[in-house]
Amino acid sequence: MAKSTQKQALLTEKRIHQAIVDIFMEKGWEAISYGSIAKHTGLSRGGVQRIVPNKDAMMSAFQGQVAQFVAGQLDFSTEKSITESWLIALENLQFRNCLKFFIGAISSDTLGKTLAKKGFDGFSDKVGQEKMQSLIGLSVYRLLED
Known part of the structure; x- marks a missing residue:
């Protein structure tokens, strides 16, 4: 019986x-709340909060998916x-949401800042730091149009 309960908890x-x-x-990072997650999953807010007790735990849910x-x-x-x-x-809304998250996370003292640095460093390794800086600058200007 315990295995079934444990399996359900993991699911x-x-x-x-x-x-x-x-x-x-x-919808972007700003749209993530206990209420929006509860609505999306059909679970109670309390049930969601037991699994992801804070914003850092919510960010951990990305598990590299954003950079990927x-x-x-x-x-x-x-x-x-x-x-x-x-x-x-x-031009892709999802891509812009990812960039907004990374750029916005720079000014925080949370896991988001660590994720943003890791993401930017990873892309800098692939394209070079100067190219990455150019693309980010270009992106900031483009995102200002949203």
């Missing part, structure tokens, strides 16, 4: 984590293709 945790990713991709999504939108073959694919990706 519930997975459901909540997927809901966090879904809400984030569709961003990387999946880009063509790293040449410097020109990186820029072109980045510009195309900026």
